[in-house]
Amino acid sequence: MTIAGPHRVEVIAVEGVGDVRPGDDIAALLKDAGIQDGDIVVVTSKIVSKAEGRIRRAPDRTQAIEDETERVVARRGDTVISQTRHGFVMAAAGVDASNTDPGTVLLLPEDPDASASRIRAGLAAARVGVIVSDTFGRPWRNGLTDVAIGVAGLRPLDDFRGTSDAYGNQLSATVTALADEIAGAAELVKGKLAGVPVAIVRGLSHLVTDDDGPGVRPLVRAADDDLFRYGSRDVVFARRTIREFSDRPVDPEAVRRAVAAGIAAPAPHHTTPWRFVLVESPETRTKLLDAMREAWIEDLRGDGFSEQSIAKRIRRGDVLRNAPYLVVPCLVMEGSHTYRDARRNASEREMFVVATGAGVENFLIQLAVEGLGSAWVSSTMFCRPVVRAVLDLPDSWDPMGCVAVGHAAAPPRDRAPRDPADFIVTR
Incomplete structure (x- = not known):
């Protein structure tokens, strides 16, 4: 997929990764993917969790969700929106029962930034960015999209506050979530059912950094700064x-x-x-x-x-x-x-x-x-x-x-x- 604009951007599906098992080296699995300097590699968190052994045997995922939850934000029936210890607010604390063996669930990587850093260090290209992505819902919007939960070698945000637009208006609140936008673009070629867990985004080398950078932390809003910290059903228990x-x-x-x-x-x-x-x-x-x-x-x-x-x-x-x-x-x-x-x-x-x-x-x-x-x-x-x-x-x-x-x-x-x-x- 090619996106035209100030920068010509290509999003390339990486096929043939196969079923990932505990102990697999994801960087080694991508050695023939044609990754070039300046590329951004977007890796679905599921295969990172599998490679790192974040698999739990469970007849259902209720206990796993409870164990992975730092704070319940909202609850309706069996649906739980919770904050993980990483600071992510997401459905079911990121516990996933899809694309894994029956009777098991996948937990989020223990440290997604560290996972992205390890993958980056193992890739042959000298200067690349790596995003570990996962699927999130969003308040007030139907449908899901992929966002970054781990980042290495990439500027995660563009902060335009204090600058002026083309009409001379000063921007006071515009901060672009670059890593999330790239993760969402990569999902367009990965898909949910195609068995393609990795995509390469090419044409954004100006966003790639020499070091690992700050990771995903700048993207995660602190709970105290969240205007919608609690769901209505759980606010009393807060x-x-x-x-x-x-x-x-x-x-x-x-x-x-x-x-x-x-x-x-x-x-x-x-x-x-x-x-x-x-x-x-x-x-x-x-x-x-x-x-x-x-x-x-x-x-x-x-x-x-x-x-x-x-x-x-x-x-x-x-x-x-x-x-x-x-x-x-x-x-x-x-x-x-x-x-x-x-x-x-x-x-x-x-x-x-x-x-x-x-x-x-x-x-x-x-x-x-x-x-x-x-x-x-x-x-x-x-x-x-x-x-x-x-x-x-x-x-x-x-x-x-x-x-x-x-x-x-x-x-x-x-x-x-x-x-x-x-x-x-x-x-």
Whole structure:
């Protein structure tokens, strides 16, 4: 296939590669392919996985998908979109049951960039690029296309930001995924059923580099920068309690967007029982936490705890002190009903407490959507007068704990398995 343009590009199918087995040298299998200096060799990941022994015996691929998944992004029925440990977001974590022996599945190469580098080093031509490609779906588009999951000897991106187009308009967002475009072009001659796992793209020698280059990493968007990090069915499960935070600063606007989600929660009598105090000043944060600590120590001493026990309990508050950003959600009873019956008044307050909890949960979930970790700690509830005094809050505002907010320093531990059936009673 030949593509005309500023550069004349040819895409050539490499036939006769045959069935690849574990231990095969892919570069050696291509010794008679006629590869020339300046060519870009596009290799389907399936044969790389086979050559590297990334084959797993499995009656179905469910467990393999789970093992290869770093994070579930979305799920519908048996379809799972997940992030692999490579950082790729793709269907089934790249686990493939096609073009492999029955009863087996293929896993993605352990390190596709390293695989591309090894193939490149073994090719006879002195200066070539190598792409390891795989098939991806795309949001908002039907159909599949091949993209690069491993790159060596090739500039993966063209960044036009800061340049001007033919009309003098400055480009601010145009970054071309060169490696993906080349992988997609190669797939036009490889096909899915033709048994052609390799193609040569000729005519783009200006994109080939002398060294291996940065690999595929510049093409992979970090999860924290992804506007669609979670699918709607899994967004609730994205909220995790995070107790260790990195030094990366928190975007105050992201917290405000989380507050907008918080105040979308249901509440009794069309009221708005939530207030969120954003503790953005480091001086105020330190003053608040110091005052809370002193109040807690005084209470514990009054309850007869030993100094050793008090010190141990106080250390539990370090999650707040180590967080770069604090939020104090408060309950207000404005709009509540007053009854002659004390029992009904107590129930009225309970409704508002439940509504506040719903608002805080919404807030925590949206923080997760924004890529932020959080921990909801109850400590302010034990010294409300102190918190109100330090933060200069009205007496009618009841602080309902404190939320530590920040970027997680490490991935959270897996959730303990829970069966919903254990929490359901049917009548």
